[in-house]
Amino acid sequence: xxxxxxxxxxxxxxxxxxxxxxxxxxxxxxxxxxxxxxxxxxxxxxxxxxxxxxxxxxxxxxxxxxxxxxxxxxxxxxxxxxxxxxxxxxxxxxxxxxxxxxxxxxxxxxxxxxxxxxxxxxxxxxxxxxxxxxxxxxxxxxxxxxxxxxxxxxxxxxxxxxxxxxxxxxxxxxxxxxxxxxxxxxxxxxxxxxxxxxxxxxxxxxxxxxxxxxxxxxxxxxxxxxxxxxxxxxxxxxxxxxxxxxxxxxxxxxxxxxxxxxxxxxxxxxxxxxxxxxxxxxxxxxxxxxxxxxxxxxx
Numbered sequence: 001x002x003x004x005x006x007x008x009x010x011x012x013x014x015x016x017x018x019x020x021x022x023x024x025x026x027x028x029x030x031x032x033x034x035x036x037x038x039x040x041x042x043x044x045x046x047x048x049x050x051x052x053x054x055x056x057x058x059x060x061x062x063x064x065x066x067x068x069x070x071x072x073x074x075x076x077x078x079x080x081x082x083x084x085x086x087x088x089x090x091x092x093x094x095x096x097x098x099x100x101x102x103x104x105x106x107x108x109x110x111x112x113x114x115x116x117x118x119x120x121x122x123x124x125x126x127x128x129x130x131x132x133x134x135x136x137x138x139x140x141x142x143x144x145x146x147x148x149x150x151x152x153x154x155x156x157x158x159x160x161x162x163x164x165x166x167x168x169x170x171x172x173x174x175x176x177x178x179x180x181x182x183x184x185x186x187x188x189x190x191x192x193x194x195x196x197x198x199x200x201x202x203x204x205x206x207x208x209x210x211x212x213x214x215x216x217x218x219x220x221x222x223x224x225x226x227x228x229x230x231x232x233x234x235x236x237x238x239x240x241x242x243x244x245x246x247x248x249x250x251x252x253x254x255x256x257x258x259x260x261x262x263x264x265x266x267x268x269x270x271x272x273x274x275x276x277x278x279x280x281x282x283x284x285x286x287x288x289x290x291x292x293x294x295x296x297x298x299x
Contacts, residue, residue: 021285029279033084105148129269164255198237
């Protein structure tokens with residue numbers, strides 16, 4: 001068995017600010033920044049601070065287990081600030097040797113035959129979603145790596161590495177709404193694009209895969225202090241590896257199996273299910289958006 005390191009505790013502060021060139025008279029928003037407790041993530045506290053205060057917020061848990069917080073401002077305002085502060089502990093995960101896991105074919109068959117005890121919860125991650133459509137091109141890209149007789153952990157490690165090798169990280173190449181196929185054809189993009197590509201390849205080969213949004217602890221250059229607020233949101237993909245292992249997360253941006261440096265916040269079929277903040281507003285002119293993220297280890 002393999003231990004990915006010791007547990008890590010973090011204080012996460014995520015602030016999103018909007019400044020408007022003319023007053024906004026009304027806005028309705030949905031915030032998805034609440035970390036969800038899992039077997040490997042303990043949540044000690046979470047607080048959402050909204051300025052101006054809406055007076056009332058409403059929480060709803062979606063079909064994937066994410067908490068969505070809704071609020072409305074019905075008074076005139078020229079700026080809006082939303083700060084999510086969380087304290088969490090990420091636990092190390094024990095995984096078997098790569099070659100000791102179930103094969104890809106065994107996982108596929110158990111889900112398709114409905115003999116896997118979790119088949120009902122994983123089925124939504126087999127099909128097309130708003131941002132990801134299965135194609136023969138995605139299947140062809142991964143087919144030689146994700147063969148039915150190959151152990152699934154070994155196959156996922158190879159696919160993760162291939163995306164890391166073949167795709168160039170370029171934050172100017174894509175935007176938040178760039179189609180997955182466009183990023184795939186251009187072989188460039190950012191973490192969101194690479195996660196979408198991984199999910200698209202796996203679903204195209206009939207394996208359940210989902211999109212994960214969260215944070216990645218960054219390490220400052222040697223001899224430099226950590227810059228407060230200089231971190232950012234991150235994304236990766238997760239694949240269902242059978243009833244024994246469940247969901248296992250892979251980070252194609254960094255060519256690694258996700259460990260205690262990764263802090264998951266929400267899961268979905270693709271980015272459209274886990275947008276951190278979305279909403280509508282009336283007025284505002286030309287809004288200016290700024291985001292500050294701080295992932296601070298707690299010693």
